[in-house]
Amino acid sequence: MGELLVDMISTKTQDGLIYKQCFGGSVANIAMNVKRLGAVPTIAACVGNDSLGRFCIDHIESRGILTNLIQKTKEPTSMVLVNKTNGTPTPIFYRGADRELKYTQALTQAIKQAKILHFSCWPISQPTSRQAIEKALDLAKQNGLLIGFDPNYHPGIWEDNHDGKDYVKSIISKVDIIKPSEDDAIRLFGEASPHEHIQKFLELGAKLVIMTLGEKGAIVCDGKTTMKFETKATHVEDTTGAGDAFWAGFYMGILKKRTVESAVNFGSAVSAYKLKFVGAVADLPTFQSFCESEEEQ
Amino acid sequence: MGELLVDMISTKTQDGLIYKQCFGGSVANIAMNVKRLGAVPTIAACVGNDSLGRFCIDHIESRGILTNLIQKTKEPTSMVLVNKTNGTPTPIFYRGADRELKYTQALTQAIKQAKILHFSCWPISQPTSRQAIEKALDLAKQNGLLIGFDPNYHPGIWEDNHDGKDYVKSIISKVDIIKPSEDDAIRLFGEASPHEHIQKFLELGAKLVIMTLGEKGAIVCDGKTTMKFETKATHVEDTTGAGDAFWAGFYMGILKKRTVESAVNFGSAVSAYKLKFVGAVADLPTFQSFCESEEEQ
Numbered sequence: 001m002g003e004l005l006v007d008m009i010s011t012k013t014q015d016g017l018i019y020k021q022c023f024g025g026s027v028a029n030i031a032m033n034v035k036r037l038g039a040v041p042t043i044a045a046c047v048g049n050d051s052l053g054r055f056c057i058d059h060i061e062s063r064g065i066l067t068n069l070i071q072k073t074k075e076p077t078s079m080v081l082v083n084k085t086n087g088t089p090t091p092i093f094y095r096g097a098d099r100e101l102k103y104t105q106a107l108t109q110a111i112k113q114a115k116i117l118h119f120s121c122w123p124i125s126q127p128t129s130r131q132a133i134e135k136a137l138d139l140a141k142q143n144g145l146l147i148g149f150d151p152n153y154h155p156g157i158w159e160d161n162h163d164g165k166d167y168v169k170s171i172i173s174k175v176d177i178i179k180p181s182e183d184d185a186i187r188l189f190g191e192a193s194p195h196e197h198i199q200k201f202l203e204l205g206a207k208l209v210i211m212t213l214g215e216k217g218a219i220v221c222d223g224k225t226t227m228k229f230e231t232k233a234t235h236v237e238d239t240t241g242a243g244d245a246f247w248a249g250f251y252m253g254i255l256k257k258r259t260v261e262s263a264v265n266f267g268s269a270v271s272a273y274k275l276k277f278v279g280a281v282a283d284l285p286t287f288q289s290f291c292e293s294e295e296e297q
Numbered sequence: 298m299g300e301l302l303v304d305m306i307s308t309k310t311q312d313g314l315i316y317k318q319c320f321g322g323s324v325a326n327i328a329m330n331v332k333r334l335g336a337v338p339t340i341a342a343c344v345g346n347d348s349l350g351r352f353c354i355d356h357i358e359s360r361g362i363l364t365n366l367i368q369k370t371k372e373p374t375s376m377v378l379v380n381k382t383n384g385t386p387t388p389i390f391y392r393g394a395d396r397e398l399k400y401t402q403a404l405t406q407a408i409k410q411a412k413i414l415h416f417s418c419w420p421i422s423q424p425t426s427r428q429a430i431e432k433a434l435d436l437a438k439q440n441g442l443l444i445g446f447d448p449n450y451h452p453g454i455w456e457d458n459h460d461g462k463d464y465v466k467s468i469i470s471k472v473d474i475i476k477p478s479e480d481d482a483i484r485l486f487g488e489a490s491p492h493e494h495i496q497k498f499l500e501l502g503a504k505l506v507i508m509t510l511g512e513k514g515a516i517v518c519d520g521k522t523t524m525k526f527e528t529k530a531t532h533v534e535d536t537t538g539a540g541d542a543f544w545a546g547f548y549m550g551i552l553k554k555r556t557v558e559s560a561v562n563f564g565s566a567v568s569a570y571k572l573k574f575v576g577a578v579a580d581l582p583t584f585q586s587f588c589e590s591e592e593e594q
Contacts, residue, residue, distance in 0.1 A: 008305075008316065017318040017352075019305065050389045051380040055314075076378075076389045083348040092347045092373045094391045 001107075001136055002129070003098050003122040004028040004045035004060075004070065005078040006052045007280070017083075021052070022280065023059045024080060025098075026120050026150060029241050029280050033248030033270065035065050036284040039255055042110055044069040044136075046101040046129070052077035053097065069110055073100040093157050099126035103135040111139045116251055120150035121168060125158045130167075137174055146254060148247065149175040153187050173205025179247065181212050194219055198226075210250070210264065212243065220264055229264055232272035241280030246271040252287045266290055298404075298433055299426070300395050300419040301325040301342035301357075301367065302375035303349045304577070314380075318349070319577065320356045321377060322395075323417050323447060326538050326577050330545030330567065332362050333581040336552055339407055341366040341433075343398040343426070349374035350394065366407055370397040390454050396423035400432040408436045413548055417447035418465060422455045427464075434471055443551060445544065446472040450484050470502025476544065478509050491516055495523075507547070507561065509540065517561055526561055529569035538577035543568040549584045563587055 007024030010017055023032075031041035043060060047053030049072045056077065057067050078098035082089050101123055111117065117140040123129035140147055151168055158164035165188055172178060178201060180188075185197035192200070194211050198221050201209045211219045217230045249270030253263025269290050274282045304321030307314055320329075328338035340357060344350035346369045353374065354364050375395035379386050398420055408414065414437040420426035437444055448465055455461035462485055469475060475498060477485075482494035489497070491508050495518050498506045508516045514527045546567030550560025566587050571579040 010318075015317070019316045019318065020312070021307075021314040021316065048389065051387065052378070052389065076391055079378075079391065081349070081373075090347065092345070092349065094373055094376065094393065096391065 001044040001101070001117065001119045001123060001133060002027040003078065003120065004043055004047060004056050005080060005098055006055065008079055008081045010081075010083045019081065021055065023056060024280060025078075026122070026152070026244050027118060028056070028060070029244035030118060030247045030251075031060075031065060032063055032281045033245055033274075033284060034251055035063055037248055037252045037270070037287040037290070039252060039287075042066050042069050042114070044101065044107055044110065046071040046073055046097045046099075048073060048075055048077035048097040050077055052079065069104075069106055071101060071104070073097045075100055091156070095126065095157065098122060099129055101129040101132050103132040107132070107136060108139060111136060111145065112143055114140075114143075114145055115255060116146045116148060118148040118150075118247065118251070121152050121154065121164075122157060124167065124171065125164060127159060127162075137171075141174070146177070147175040148177045148179070148251070150243075150247070151178050151180045151184050151188065153184060155187075169204050172201060175207075177208045177210065178206050179210040179212060179243070179250075181243065182214070185211070195226075208260065210267075212246065214239075218264065218268070220260065222260070227261060227264070229268060232265075232268045233275045234272065236275045238278040239275065240278075241282075242271045242275050244280065245274035245282070245284070248284075249290065252290075256287065265294060269294060298341040298398070298414065298416045298420060298430060299324040300375065300417065301340055301344060301353050302377060302395055303352065305376055305378045307378075307380045316378065318352065320353060321577060322375075323419070323449070323541050324415060325353070325357070326541035327415060327544045327548075328357075328362060329360055329578045330542055330571075330581055331548055332360055334545055334549045334567070334584040334587070336549060336584075339363050339366050339411075341398065341404055341407065341429075343368040343370055343394045343396075345370060345372055345374035345394040347374055349376065366401075366403055368398060368401070370394045372397055388453070392423065392454065395419060396426050398426040398429050400429040404429070404433060405436060408433060408442065409440055411437075411440075411442055412552060413443045413445060415445040415447075415544065415548070418449045418451065418461075419454060421464065421468065422461060424456060424459075438471070443474070444472040445474045445476070445548070447540070447544070448475050448477045448481050448485065450481060452484075466501050469498060472504075474505045474507065475503050476507040476509060476540070476547075478540065479511070482508070492523075505557065507564075509543065511536075515561065515565070517557065519557070524558060524561070526565055529562075529565045530572045531569065533572045535575040536572065537575075538579075539568045539572050541577065542571035542579070542581070545581075546587065549587075553584065562591060566591060 003025035005025040007022040008019035031043045076096040078096045079094040081092040153168045220227045246267040250267035253266035300322035302322040304319040305316035328340045373393040375393045376391040378389040450465045517524045543564040547564035550563035
């Protein structure tokens with residue numbers, strides 16, 4: 001549930017700056033990935049009744065993903081503009097339609113049939129979509145779904161005069177799995193070591209923390225056992241979407257009833273695969289192929 | 298006063314859709330044009346504190362236009378996305394910073410020194426910038442400025458639950474000159490002949506109506522005299538910005554104390570010049586050159 005949007009990625013040309021219209025949104029990317037791996041995702045999102053919204057829906061349909069939970073609104077399709085030519089890219093967030101995601105009867109049906117519910121900070125950053133997530137969370141819990149949350153807090157997307165950090169902290173006890181990056185943890189708690197950050201997440205009621213450390217791998221902790229994972233990346237062409245690839249591999253492992261350790265390894269393998277290609281979503285092999293290459297190791 | 302923003306203009310490539318980042322906003326284009334013609338414009342506008350805002354400001358500065366009335370806000374720089382590849386382009390409006398234009402002391406100073414105040418429907422379509430325009434209008438009237446208004450009403454840019462048509466109609470009596478296109482008039486009053494539309498504007502208190510009819514020229518009426526003007530266009534390469542070029546030529550005529558008829562002729566000549574080039578703003582000759590070519594005719 002959440003962000004389905006357009007990423008506008010810049011390139012400098014002789015004639016000035018141009019932007020490529022790319023499919024985007026973390027949860028949409030995760031859905032694309034799990035579909036490639038062999039699962040049946042549904043994206044609950046809201047787009048504008050405009051050319052960008054059609055682009056998003058066409059893209060999803062072309063990958064054989066159901067679009068029945070995609071809502072349309074008169075707000076423009078949300079867009080993130082990434083100016084890659086200015087040193088560290090500072091994204092510009094054009095929030096529009098994605099904020100308008102509403103809870104619907106169709107969502108109730110979908111949740112009752114689902115095994116996993118995933119969301120990030122995008123939909124909880126604005127009041128209407130936040131309310132939809134809160135209702136979905138309640139129903140998901142009642143129906144025993146596994147709930148994954150990406151605590152990718154960013155002040156640039158948050159509602160004015162609403163304490164985003166506080167809200168993110170308050171929601172951590174309501175989910176089963178969180179996967180913060182070091183940057184996410186710093187934005188929420190300030191500078192500290194990964195182990196200290198994990199401790200803070202656990203104190204807030206986190207059940208399973210998967211702390212990703214980029215090339216330094218990941219630390220996974222459920223409050224009792226702490227596991228350290230090395231990265232499986234062999235070649236890094238583009239880091240965009242690596243986290244979404246991890247989520248997809250991890251969820252596939254869980255759906256296949258693997259252990260957490262095994263699921264994290266699948267996540268790392270899928271992420272390492274994605275890192276070899278430019279773009280947010282790679283043409284992933286099936287889950288079976290990943291299983292075979294895991295067993296070879 | 299009003300819209301200074303980025304136009305993202307699409308091109309279809311083998312690799313998907315790309316957009317060119319272009320300087321835009323009708324009032325900003327008018328300012329660029331009058332500067333080329335030899336006047337001293339100032340743009341009162343609000344942009345985001347981001348790469349697109351810097352692009353707008355750099356562009357203005359590079360043309361030697363003062364930027365001291367340009368405000369910055371944390372909202373993203375407003376953007377209009379124009380998808381030219383889909384038959385009739387339907388613009389997508391990403392309203393951000395432009396809505397945040399506030400009335401400031403610097404604006405009071407600028408208005409006291411100015412001869413003309415120009416605005417369009419953009420700033421009056423949203424509450425904060427509308428309030429800034431209302432204050433500016435009052436002061437402009439007290440100081441005897443000529444006030445020009447572009448009644449380019451479009452429901453897509455208007456504040457929710459605010460009657461844009463009604464508001465536009467209410468403001469017509471407060472300005473000196475309006476320049477509706479046929480589309481503008483239809484959006485405000487429904488289908489009718491140009492003469493009927495002009496009558497409706499006059500009934501609302503318009504003092505001078507310049508009704509532009511594209512290749513059919515223009516009709517100008519002050520309630521007593523009606524003048525008909527043929528187009529001066531000889532070659533039409535791109536109609537973007539033709540209206541802004543007209544405004545600039547017309548205002549230059551007024552600043553040079555020409556008659557309304559002569560000012561309209563200058564407007565038409567500048568517009569015809571712009572039509573020969575691709576892009577919203579052409580590298581116009583000086584006003585003097587236009588005078589010389591007018592006299593030749």
